[in-house]
Amino acid sequence: MFQGKDIEELVKLLEAREASLFHACQFADFQSYLTIGGIPSRARLEADQQAFTAFETDESDRHKGVWDKVRTYAVERELGEDSALIHVQLRKS
DSSP: OBOTHHHHHHHHHHHHTTOOOOOOOOHHHHHHHHHHTSOOOHHHHHHTTOOOOOOTTHHHHHHHTOTTSEEEEOOHHHHOGGGOEEEEOOOOO
């Protein structure tokens, strides 16, 4: 999981490589992201009573303690095979 300065370093690395990251989502989720003003965790969507698509992994994500994380799958060729999964925790301001 990237936090604090690690996020800043990752952003610098991606910018230096001119890499692009894309987040695919369902239209209902996208509308919720617009309402919140960013890509929130599923816990944030739930707490704010925003619509979101149910996934088969929802219960597992709760159990593993990643429900409050934003899950982004990066393109392997951009970050390397071992860094395909990035967890970034967003906090409410």
